[in-house]
Amino acid sequence: MFYRLLSVVRRPRSSQGWQKWSSARSGASAAKAHSVALPAQAQVVICGGGIMGTSVAYHLSKMGWKDIVLLEQGRLAAGSTRFCAGILSTARHLTIEQKMADYSNKLYHQLEQETGIHTGYIRTGSIFLAQTQDRLISLKRINSRLNVIGIPSEIISPKKVAELHPLLNVHDLVGAMHVPEDAVVSSADVALALASAASQNGVQIYDRTSILHVMVRKGQVTGVETDKGQIQCHYFVNCAGQWAYELGLSNEEPVSIPLHACEHFYLLTRPWETPLQSNAPTIVDADGRIYIRNWQGGILSGGFEKNPKPIFTEGKNQLEIQNLQEDWDHFEPLLSSLLRRMPELETLEIMKLVNCPETFTPDMRCIMGESPSVRGYFVLVGMNSAGLSFGGGAGRYLAEWMVHGYPSESVWELDLKRFGALQSSRTFLRHRVMEVMPLLYDLKVPRWDFQTGRQLRTSPLYDRLDAQGARWMEKHGFERPKYFVPPDKDLLALEQSKTFYKPDWFEIVESEVKCCKEAVCVIDMSSFTKFEITSTGDQALEILQYLFSNDLDVPVGHIVHTGMLNEGGGYENDCSIARLSKRSFFMISPTDQQVHCWAWLKKYMPEDSNLILEDVTWKYTALNLIGPRAVDVLSELSYAPMTPDHFPSLFCKEMSVGYANGIRVMSMTHTGEPGFMLYIPIEYALHVYNEVMSVGQKYGIRNAGYYALRSLRIEKFFAFWGQDLNTLTTPLECGRESRVKLDKGMDFIGRDALLQQKQNGVYKRLTMFILDDHDTDLDLWPWWGEPIYRNGQYVGKTTSSAYGYTLERHVCLGFVHNFSEDTGEEQVVTADFINRGEYEIDIAGHRFQAKAKLYPVTSLFTHKRRKDDVELSDLHGK
Amino acid sequence: MSSTVSYWIFNSARNSIATLQGGQRLYSRYASNRIKSKWRLFPQGPVTLKNNASCGGIALQKAFRHTSTEEDDFHLPLSPEQVNEVLRAGESAHKILDLVSGVPSSVLRFESNQLAANFPVEDRGGVAACLQTNGLMFGVFDGHGGHACAQAVSERLFYYVAVSLMSQQTLEQMEGAMESMKPLLPILQWLKHPGDSIYKDVTSVHLDHLRVYWQELLNLHMEMGLNIEEALMYSFQRLDSDISLEIQAALEDEMTRNLSLQVAFSGATACMAHVDGVHLHVANAGDCRAILGVQEDNGMWSCLPLTRDHNAWNPTELSRLKREHPESEHRTIIMDNRLLGVLMPCRAFGDVQLKWSKELQRSVLERGFDTEALNIYQFTPPHYYTPPYLTARPEVTYHRLRPQDKFLVLASDGLWDVLGNEDVVRLVVEHLAEVCRHKPDLAQRPANLGLMQSLLLQRKAQGLHATDQNAATRLIRYAIGSNEYGEMEPERLSAMLTLPEDLARMYRDDISVTVVYFNSDSIGSSYKGS
Numbered sequence A: 001m002f003y004r005l006l007s008v009v010r011r012p013r014s015s016q017g018w019q020k021w022s023s024a025r026s027g028a029s030a031a032k033a034h035s036v037a038l039p040a041q042a043q044v045v046i047c048g049g050g051i052m053g054t055s056v057a058y059h060l061s062k063m064g065w066k067d068i069v070l071l072e073q074g075r076l077a078a079g080s081t082r083f084c085a086g087i088l089s090t091a092r093h094l095t096i097e098q099k100m101a102d103y104s105n106k107l108y109h110q111l112e113q114e115t116g117i118h119t120g121y122i123r124t125g126s127i128f129l130a131q132t133q134d135r136l137i138s139l140k141r142i143n144s145r146l147n148v149i150g151i152p153s154e155i156i157s158p159k160k161v162a163e164l165h166p167l168l169n170v171h172d173l174v175g176a177m178h179v180p181e182d183a184v185v186s187s188a189d190v191a192l193a194l195a196s197a198a199s200q201n202g203v204q205i206y207d208r209t210s211i212l213h214v215m216v217r218k219g220q221v222t223g224v225e226t227d228k229g230q231i232q233c234h235y236f237v238n239c240a241g242q243w244a245y246e247l248g249l250s251n252e253e254p255v256s257i258p259l260h261a262c263e264h265f266y267l268l269t270r271p272w273e274t275p276l277q278s279n280a281p282t283i284v285d286a287d288g289r290i291y292i293r294n295w296q297g298g299i300l301s302g303g304f305e306k307n308p309k310p311i312f313t314e315g316k317n318q319l320e321i322q323n324l325q326e327d328w329d330h331f332e333p334l335l336s337s338l339l340r341r342m343p344e345l346e347t348l349e350i351m352k353l354v355n356c357p358e359t360f361t362p363d364m365r366c367i368m369g370e371s372p373s374v375r376g377y378f379v380l381v382g383m384n385s386a387g388l389s390f391g392g393g394a395g396r397y398l399a400e401w402m403v404h405g406y407p408s409e410s411v412w413e414l415d416l417k418r419f420g421a422l423q424s425s426r427t428f429l430r431h432r433v434m435e436v437m438p439l440l441y442d443l444k445v446p447r448w449d450f451q452t453g454r455q456l457r458t459s460p461l462y463d464r465l466d467a468q469g470a471r472w473m474e475k476h477g478f479e480r481p482k483y484f485v486p487p488d489k490d491l492l493a494l495e496q497s498k499t500f501y502k503p504d505w506f507e508i509v510e511s512e513v514k515c516c517k518e519a520v521c522v523i524d525m526s527s528f529t530k531f532e533i534t535s536t537g538d539q540a541l542e543i544l545q546y547l548f549s550n551d552l553d554v555p556v557g558h559i560v561h562t563g564m565l566n567e568g569g570g571y572e573n574d575c576s577i578a579r580l581s582k583r584s585f586f587m588i589s590p591t592d593q594q595v596h597c598w599a600w601l602k603k604y605m606p607e608d609s610n611l612i613l614e615d616v617t618w619k620y621t622a623l624n625l626i627g628p629r630a631v632d633v634l635s636e637l638s639y640a641p642m643t644p645d646h647f648p649s650l651f652c653k654e655m656s657v658g659y660a661n662g663i664r665v666m667s668m669t670h671t672g673e674p675g676f677m678l679y680i681p682i683e684y685a686l687h688v689y690n691e692v693m694s695v696g697q698k699y700g701i702r703n704a705g706y707y708a709l710r711s712l713r714i715e716k717f718f719a720f721w722g723q724d725l726n727t728l729t730t731p732l733e734c735g736r737e738s739r740v741k742l743d744k745g746m747d748f749i750g751r752d753a754l755l756q757q758k759q760n761g762v763y764k765r766l767t768m769f770i771l772d773d774h775d776t777d778l779d780l781w782p783w784w785g786e787p788i789y790r791n792g793q794y795v796g797k798t799t800s801s802a803y804g805y806t807l808e809r810h811v812c813l814g815f816v817h818n819f820s821e822d823t824g825e826e827q828v829v830t831a832d833f834i835n836r837g838e839y840e841i842d843i844a845g846h847r848f849q850a851k852a853k854l855y856p857v858t859s860l861f862t863h864k865r866r867k868d869d870v871e872l873s874d875l876h877g878k
Numbered sequence B: 001m002s003s004t005v006s007y008w009i010f011n012s013a014r015n016s017i018a019t020l021q022g023g024q025r026l027y028s029r030y031a032s033n034r035i036k037s038k039w040r041l042f043p044q045g046p047v048t049l050k051n052n053a054s055c056g057g058i059a060l061q062k063a064f065r066h067t068s069t070e071e072d073d074f075h076l077p078l079s080p081e082q083v084n085e086v087l088r089a090g091e092s093a094h095k096i097l098d099l100v101s102g103v104p105s106s107v108l109r110f111e112s113n114q115l116a117a118n119f120p121v122e123d124r125g126g127v128a129a130c131l132q133t134n135g136l137m138f139g140v141f142d143g144h145g146g147h148a149c150a151q152a153v154s155e156r157l158f159y160y161v162a163v164s165l166m167s168q169q170t171l172e173q174m175e176g177a178m179e180s181m182k183p184l185l186p187i188l189q190w191l192k193h194p195g196d197s198i199y200k201d202v203t204s205v206h207l208d209h210l211r212v213y214w215q216e217l218l219n220l221h222m223e224m225g226l227n228i229e230e231a232l233m234y235s236f237q238r239l240d241s242d243i244s245l246e247i248q249a250a251l252e253d254e255m256t257r258n259l260s261l262q263v264a265f266s267g268a269t270a271c272m273a274h275v276d277g278v279h280l281h282v283a284n285a286g287d288c289r290a291i292l293g294v295q296e297d298n299g300m301w302s303c304l305p306l307t308r309d310h311n312a313w314n315p316t317e318l319s320r321l322k323r324e325h326p327e328s329e330h331r332t333i334i335m336d337n338r339l340l341g342v343l344m345p346c347r348a349f350g351d352v353q354l355k356w357s358k359e360l361q362r363s364v365l366e367r368g369f370d371t372e373a374l375n376i377y378q379f380t381p382p383h384y385y386t387p388p389y390l391t392a393r394p395e396v397t398y399h400r401l402r403p404q405d406k407f408l409v410l411a412s413d414g415l416w417d418v419l420g421n422e423d424v425v426r427l428v429v430e431h432l433a434e435v436c437r438h439k440p441d442l443a444q445r446p447a448n449l450g451l452m453q454s455l456l457l458q459r460k461a462q463g464l465h466a467t468d469q470n471a472a473t474r475l476i477r478y479a480i481g482s483n484e485y486g487e488m489e490p491e492r493l494s495a496m497l498t499l500p501e502d503l504a505r506m507y508r509d510d511i512s513v514t515v516v517y518f519n520s521d522s523i524g525s526s527y528k529g530s
Helices: A002-009 A018-033 A051-062 A095-115 A133-148 A158-164 A187-200 A241-249 A328-341 A343-347 A387-404 A426-439 A462-467 A506-518 A539-547 A591-604 A630-638 A682-699 A706-715 A751-760 A831-835 B003-016 B023-034 B048-061 B080-088 B148-165 B168-179 B200-219 B228-248 B254-265 B315-324 B358-365 B421-438 B449-461 B471-481 B490-497 B501-507 B520-529
Strands: A044-047 A068-071 A126-130 A154-156 A175-179 A204-206 A211-217 A220-226 A229-232 A235-238 A260-262 A265-269 A282-285 A290-295 A298-303 A350-355 A358-360 A367-370 A377-381 A470-475 A478-484 A521-524 A529-535 A559-565 A571-581 A584-589 A611-615 A620-626 A652-657 A660-666 A675-681 A764-771 A787-790 A793-804 A809-817 A839-843 A846-853 B092-095 B107-115 B123-130 B136-144 B188-192 B267-276 B279-285 B289-295 B301-305 B395-400 B405-411 B511-518
Touching (some): A044 A051, A095 A133, A095 A187, A095 A387, A133 A175, A154 A158, A158 A175, A187 A204, A187 A387, A241 A377, A265 A328, A282 A328, A328 A343, A328 B449, A358 A426, A367 A387, A462 A478, A478 A706, A521 A706, A529 A539, A539 A584, A539 A611, A591 A611, A620 A682, A652 A682, A675 A682, A706 A793, A787 A809, B123 B511, B136 B148, B168 B200, B267 B405, B279 B289, B289 B421, B301 B421
Parallel strands (some): A068 A204, A235 A377
Antiparallel strands (some): A154 A175, A260 A358, A265 A298, A529 A584, A559 A571, A571 A584, A660 A675, A764 A809, A764 A846, A839 A846, B136 B267, B279 B395
16 A cells, blocks of 8 residues: 555655646556555544545554544545645634644654655744734734744834845834744645655555445444445544535435635746745735745745635535636735735736635634544544644544544534534525635634624524614524613724724623613523433433532422533533422533533433433523512512522522413522523513513613623633633632532542542632733723733633623633743642732733632622522523 | 625625615616516405505515614615625536536536525525436426425426436336335436425435335336436426325324425426437426527527416417316406416416315315414415316427527526516627626736736726626626616616515515526537437
């Protein structure tokens, strides 16, 4: 097998330009491919011989897995990988993406040495230009995050830019970021080098072999059917790039992989009179929507235009990307932008305008992980034009995931399970990617929302709330109110409201928060994922006791906040569970847990017809009545006393509200404020809402949205799964010992890890920071991901933040680590360590003093609570 | 199809642009002649047109967002770019790449587009290649009384045709695979899928019925399968009778049952073309239309209609109806230019209200359907004595393609109501000429970046780049944007596109267009060969 591959790779160095080697190679590899028969079985079958597939194969074989087969329908590295512009850039918005790119950079750097295959790796560095102050702020934020994970970068002046790249016009720039270790590389050669190394480690590679569909039995991958026969296998990895969506749907049990391709154009030129240095830095001019790199003495320049052209909506069965048409008219804005940036290039000769489709995902993040419905079906696709940068790191994480059962970093933001079948309509994808592609170079400001693919899932109250001025955000397809614009107030247009400073809704949310504190507000929170677990005997209790860390054997009517932990003690999910009866439980989890939590429960629940798990999300509308007067509203509507003596905190009762019977009333608000959650069967939703609003009038009731909720919960130090908490965070690390019952009389998942942690101490600790010298009106607002400094040393990053209207200060939540000054190793974090530090938060390069707190400011608690279980929840934000 | 995108665009327009004075006036000008709906609910006489507008249009759809009443100040002009975005949201184009057994395919490429007036849109279109026999199929399906029937027909009809064309041997293989639970031979390759199948369970029921059909074909013991004309004829009628039988049979699953009911009680007209080499067959039932654009040797263009509309203006259809029903009904079959005073086309899939006996309708509906929730028109038209009044039997036309046949246009009646056959051919021809002219000449491409940029900017200034790349888009643009004299009026186009959802249907119908281009060289060579 390997000799065949090498024949592909060992082409004469002289014909280096890739536009030539497609012809140079094809003869060599094609002939032999047909004669080789496929193996009858394998441990792993990987579909796709691009950079993703080869990287997964490389890492799996490195980790010692044998018996891996990689199938490619055309030739190796012939799809988007071949057309890739070859820019490796570590300046990403998400930390996990920065880490993947950083690892890729290091991997590709040593690949030539490891394999002897020339990869064209040149460390050119890259320069990100800012034409506006807002862009510069965005770059500064990235800059401070790159530095703390050890990637050198700095903010430089326009003058310095001109020194680094003399051809650039810098007159309209306000600054730039320089990342000196970024590189350019030939992505096809990288893929071939990875394939060759994998092949040396025993991976068998077959090209010109198409997978027809994946065979599944009892929810488990059993093999693949190809055009050359079947292969039995335990694991299947879908790295099929743009064809992954269709391949996913071709199973009997379809796997929904939401992505869609758009045409992407870049320009190749002939060499400049004095050929450009091969180490000339790569330029990204996001405000001009273009990137420029040196290419064989000339340049390669493309971009992400405002009006992308989606393609392959119907799906296509071509082997490789055919020569798509060039579209010069479409490219004109990018060309003009290029010539504005480098006016001297006017005389540069055109070689080609390349049209290479790229895939995009609904939220601009790549997709990896195991399918929630088919065990052993892994996915690594949807790179949003950053496949080369992510290839190495993403391949490694996926390989770790397959080998160890979980990756070494939390990758929830990239997990396939953040999507469900609801994101897989072709129309939705087509419309959404038309918005996503321009966003790659748009300014990323806090709290932006997608505008396309909206109004998919809504509460029955949607129209009522909309008519009252609701502004909406979307989570997992569900519309949720952000805040309510009063009739006499006008807000800025969408485009103008983008800011890193104080937003225009500040006063609106302030009045909503005030109303929650002093009177009563109602928030529609129907998007929460709601499951019901019932059994004929004690099965439900038993399985829940095993899956959750808190003790669920509580009297009927109690609500328990608890984590669903993994073996390492980390949060897979954070939820509230109400015991409805001896044998049935009602479970409330964050909105985007719908797929993940379901898959997790299904994985551990025994096949038992007496144990029923039902997703009742769509059956209930949830209203959150927050505020001191919620008691009055509800007792007036139900003719039942609702005072804390009769209805203490964290209780659940079915009662009637207005004319409607069977409303589940729970005394919790996910904010720490007094009040109630009402779970209302949807047909009663409008009735109950109307009743609440009309009775509530005399108590000053008003609508509120999630921004108010967010401010309330962060001020009370309520952490939130998916942002503050993830699969690598344990309850002990966020001060939730009270929610773990290590001695509840039976084992539960993660117990051993927690026991050990209890003994050894924690290595990071969720801490609340109150910004001291921060001027809300004039200073940049914190968002999340800002580095935290303790006594001048970097100790961690923030995970979320909000303005606390009671404290009149900004509040950030974040993790504090204790890195040893000598070795950099992580050490135990004690309360003392936290309390004895002087803290600063770095917002876009400016450090603000902050006070660290391990517990919420207690004077805020006034409400009477059940003694042992203060509602320190969280579900929030969900 | 385009509603999400247009919603997005409207929102941004709403935020940025001032109100256009006189927007209202623009609508009212066209209101009088465009109020049309294929189904009429209250067929009691001449006043019904107004009735229909207020009851059927606004009142029923109040629940939708962005209705006219909520958004009084909604008439904002769209910028030309926004107009383009709305129009092009539904575009698709496909080049036929493969060589069919060494011979270049007679079809070069096709372009299609769709613009909705109903929300959700009731038109469907599909293109697929038969994998077990040669041939490409193009279809346009125009639903009425809901989209359920059009969706079902668009998803299923091609399968029926493909199966009808299979040889005995292929059918045996299919049956064998089915029996041994092995994967089936692929039947179709969709080049343009009519839409996502919503209910998986239903699809398996459909497959079962398709299987019954091929089993019956197997029993006919015809080695070579049916000829194309018979295949089209049988497939249409077979699918329609399956649709009708599926709801009469007791179905277990409630969702399948409700869906089948919606399919049977809504309707769809269908027009499809089957192209295999030089053999072009067109089957039509209803008022969609297919025409050929022909360029004579002298360069003159003409149009060759391949279908006849099945409606009250077609004398052949009138006499067919009179022949099929007793003389006493001759005055009541067509009233007000509608079949029994209610339906515009007189051939269609579904619409069992006009096919079943009253007793059958009653007995099916009495099985406890929530007809209101399912949005079913539950009524018997007056003078309903001798059903069926409606048939899905198609009229099949055969045409042997000649080198002068350049393109085929298939479209729903939303297009033909506003554009004549000659207009359509003229527009496509203009489109072809423009596309040629506007492509930068690659042979003499400017050598350097500066020259290229100035050329592109020049073209931009002339507005050349804004022309549609897709002939179907151009047809739709002219269909809704040209005035009484056939001139393009940008204000009108923008006004028609910003119509609130509940009003749109009164000014325009759903429009679906597919333009198929033929490869004259390959057609010509097959003439030389024979």
